[in-house]
Amino acid sequence: MKFVDEYRDADAAVRYARALERITTRTWTIMELCGGQTHAIVRFGLDELLPGSITLVHGPGCPVCVTPIELIEKAIEIASRPDVIFCSFGDMLRVPGRSKDLLTVKAEGGDVRIVYSPIDALNIARQNPAREVVFFAVGFETTAPANAMAVYQAAQQRVGNFSLLVSHVLVPPAMEAILSSPANRVQGFLAAGHVCTVMGYTEYEPVARRYRVPIVVTGFEPLDILQGIYMCVLQLEQGRSEVENQYTRSVRREGNRPARDLISKVFRVVSRKWRGIGEIPRSGLALQPLYAGFDAETRFGVADRTADESPDCISGAILQGLKKPFECPAFGTGCTPEHPLGATMVSSEGACAAYYRYRRNEISAAS
Amino acid sequence: MHDTEGADFAGFHCPIPIEQYPRVLLAHGGGGRLMHQLIEKMFLPMFRNSRLESRHDGAVIEPGAARIAFTTDSYVVRPLFFPGGDIGTLAVNGTVNDLAMCGAQPLCLSAGFILEEGLPMETLWRVVRSMKQAADEARVELVTGDTKVVDRGKGDGIFINTAGVGALRHEAVVAPSSVRAGDVILINGDIGRHGIAIMAAREELAFENPIESDCAPLAGVVRELFDNGISVHCLRDLTRGGLASALVEIAEASDLHIRVQESSVAVHENVRGACEILGFDPLYVANEGRFVCFVSPEDAERALDLMRSHPLGRDAQIIGKVTDGKAGMVTMKSRIGATRIVDMLSGEQLPRIC
Numbered sequence: 001m002k003f004v005d006e007y008r009d010a011d012a013a014v015r016y017a018r019a020l021e022r023i024t025t026r027t028w029t030i031m032e033l034c035g036g037q038t039h040a041i042v043r044f045g046l047d048e049l050l051p052g053s054i055t056l057v058h059g060p061g062c063p064v065c066v067t068p069i070e071l072i073e074k075a076i077e078i079a080s081r082p083d084v085i086f087c088s089f090g091d092m093l094r095v096p097g098r099s100k101d102l103l104t105v106k107a108e109g110g111d112v113r114i115v116y117s118p119i120d121a122l123n124i125a126r127q128n129p130a131r132e133v134v135f136f137a138v139g140f141e142t143t144a145p146a147n148a149m150a151v152y153q154a155a156q157q158r159v160g161n162f163s164l165l166v167s168h169v170l171v172p173p174a175m176e177a178i179l180s181s182p183a184n185r186v187q188g189f190l191a192a193g194h195v196c197t198v199m200g201y202t203e204y205e206p207v208a209r210r211y212r213v214p215i216v217v218t219g220f221e222p223l224d225i226l227q228g229i230y231m232c233v234l235q236l237e238q239g240r241s242e243v244e245n246q247y248t249r250s251v252r253r254e255g256n257r258p259a260r261d262l263i264s265k266v267f268r269v270v271s272r273k274w275r276g277i278g279e280i281p282r283s284g285l286a287l288q289p290l291y292a293g294f295d296a297e298t299r300f301g302v303a304d305r306t307a308d309e310s311p312d313c314i315s316g317a318i319l320q321g322l323k324k325p326f327e328c329p330a331f332g333t334g335c336t337p338e339h340p341l342g343a344t345m346v347s348s349e350g351a352c353a354a355y356y357r358y359r360r361n362e363i364s365a366a367s
Numbered sequence: 368m369h370d371t372e373g374a375d376f377a378g379f380h381c382p383i384p385i386e387q388y389p390r391v392l393l394a395h396g397g398g399g400r401l402m403h404q405l406i407e408k409m410f411l412p413m414f415r416n417s418r419l420e421s422r423h424d425g426a427v428i429e430p431g432a433a434r435i436a437f438t439t440d441s442y443v444v445r446p447l448f449f450p451g452g453d454i455g456t457l458a459v460n461g462t463v464n465d466l467a468m469c470g471a472q473p474l475c476l477s478a479g480f481i482l483e484e485g486l487p488m489e490t491l492w493r494v495v496r497s498m499k500q501a502a503d504e505a506r507v508e509l510v511t512g513d514t515k516v517v518d519r520g521k522g523d524g525i526f527i528n529t530a531g532v533g534a535l536r537h538e539a540v541v542a543p544s545s546v547r548a549g550d551v552i553l554i555n556g557d558i559g560r561h562g563i564a565i566m567a568a569r570e571e572l573a574f575e576n577p578i579e580s581d582c583a584p585l586a587g588v589v590r591e592l593f594d595n596g597i598s599v600h601c602l603r604d605l606t607r608g609g610l611a612s613a614l615v616e617i618a619e620a621s622d623l624h625i626r627v628q629e630s631s632v633a634v635h636e637n638v639r640g641a642c643e644i645l646g647f648d649p650l651y652v653a654n655e656g657r658f659v660c661f662v663s664p665e666d667a668e669r670a671l672d673l674m675r676s677h678p679l680g681r682d683a684q685i686i687g688k689v690t691d692g693k694a695g696m697v698t699m700k701s702r703i704g705a706t707r708i709v710d711m712l713s714g715e716q717l718p719r720i721c
């Protein structure tokens with residue numbers, strides 16, 4: 001396939017691996033921020049190609065995984081109402097709340113629908129004026145412009161039966177939370193290419209300077225990731241800590257200006273809870289006061305709900321790169337994709353799910 | 368007698384007097400005059416054969432073989448019509464293929480229709496015509512049937528159950544228990560077309576070049592293998608769960624290790640593109656005209672040639688082999704050269720966020 005096969009070339013991958021071997025003189029720990037990158041690394045076995053002195057740890061960049069359990073509970077409560085059509089991206093439906101997930105709500109009679117875009121949800125709202133249509137607006141900066149557009153259009157066209165359950169999070173505050181933790185061992189980052197396609201990478205420059213870490217904006221194909229690691233290791237070896245862009249075919253320094261403008265028109269920066277990590281200041285988005293009428297939490301009176309996570313789930317440590325999935329005592333036993341304790345075992349981008357799907361034999365052989 | 372040559376369904380019109388009954392009524396399943404009319408005017412003439420014509424409660428068959436295969440499957444696809452087929456083609460081919468995967472030559476099928484009150488009669492007619500066409504292509508007769516009509520809102524237009532009987536004209540035991548270390552695994556073409564065609568039709572995803580379902584009867588290509596003395600150990604069609612789930616099932620049931628090469632599993636460019644967009648892995652996407660075949664290593668090349676000389680195996684490939692390795696497990700060598708596990712999914716693949 002055009003523009004995909006070129007980035008999956010086995011010979012080029014081996015050449016990158018050899019080049020990495022040549023420049024690496026000591027041990028380095030690098031975090032890939034995005035769950036899509038984690039998935040590609042494990043699926044293609046990229047970490048097997050790397051010199052043993054380079055350790056990859058998996059970051060918090062899976063939007064499904066970091067959505068706090070209380071938001072899942074709010075979603076379940078809203079979706080269970082008979083007057084509501086609850087729309088969501090597919091992979092949120094299996095994330096466990098305290099006692100059930102959204103797929104169970106659907107089986108119990110709730111009108112829960114998978115959509116591919118928030119605009120689809122807005123269209124459903126137009127077609128069903130007598131029902132309340134709620135879209136579960138989950139994600140990092142990548143999905144924020146489309147969600148902002150849905151609210152913007154709903155306001156323009158006065159679609160009063162449409163609202164958003166917002167659970168948007170931002171990458172740079174999470175990086176800072178990881179870097180300022182005393183347990184941190186991350187020495188360099190692969191930043192998420194798609195997030196930077198929207199936001200650009202100027203906001204990473206102060207982070208790189210303040211914490212003296214190299215940050216390489218990286219794509220998602222095997223060769224993208226290997227090149228990103230190469231650029232990151234080269235900086236580490238040379239003692240540099242700059243923001244570099246590997247994903248030049250998609251990312252510009254200033255990002256996508258109209259998309260950013262739309263985000264700031266509709267959303268404002270707020271503190272948000274991250275599943276397994278806790279509250280991080282100024283790490284998420286909520287609707288601007290002008291659009292507060294489209295906030296599903298207030299419309300359905302669920303803003304004050306709280307919920308506790310399973311004490312057996314160590315997804316917080318995994319999402320911060322402190323532990324690998326197989327270091328969890330529940331991995332593959334008390335926690336499987338069929339009976340997940342936490343979202344990292346459910347989402348297609350979750351680190352635990354990736355290890356469970358692709359690596360189970362090595363793990364059981366090692367233990 | 369099953370010759371499809373010259374069969375032109377385009378000129379046929381729905382034989383039920385449309386002006387009187389444009390839609391299916393509860394009475395069409397009620398056992399009275401209307402049901403009689405539906406059978407006499409639509410089903411009987413379309414599927415005409417001596418067993419059906421006896422108008423009995425069931426069909427008597429003479430299998431002509433010591434061993435027969437027997438299977439059943441129900442079809443509830445949405446939408447009813449999709450690029451490359453419809454619920455009727457699926458209902459015939461699905462059951463034909465299940466028989467073929469037992470190593471049997473399909474003899475006859477039954478068809479049970481569950482219709483929703485209000486279904487346009489024309490829709491039923493289209494489906495019935497597709498079933499006839501598929502049955503002719505698969506050289507199998509529909510010899511008995513049943514019709515029920517459920518209240519409006521209690522069904523999804525049409526549900527179809529088909530059961531089938533097939534004859535085994537050889538001594539081989541075609542099952543996971545016959546799989547041996549060293550066996551070579553063949554596939555008859557590229558994967559993922561049916562699932563993506565359905566997905567695109569269901570979600571109204573517009574692709575520049577629409578993907579058609581691969582729905583097809585596999586009994587003919589399977590018969591080629593047996594007729595030419597290929598030592599076939601196991602066959603499996605790659606329906607729900609796709610290639611990955613089929614291989615895992617066989618690895619687990621045979622307690623052997625299966626190794627496959629990602630580079631030898633073909634995926635059509637449009638299917639790959641759709642999977643990239645939706646976040647799907649083509650290994651798990653459904654097919655309706657693809658199967659894997661486990662054969663003795665000495666027969667592998669000949670089996671490959673036989674499959675490639677059949678229209679439904681033109682793009683056949685050897686994709687891997689069975690080994691003594693870690694029992695009950697499937698591993699795949701990626702294009703990059705690393706090895707990973709191929710596992711069964713816990714449920715359906717769900718489209719991801721970004």
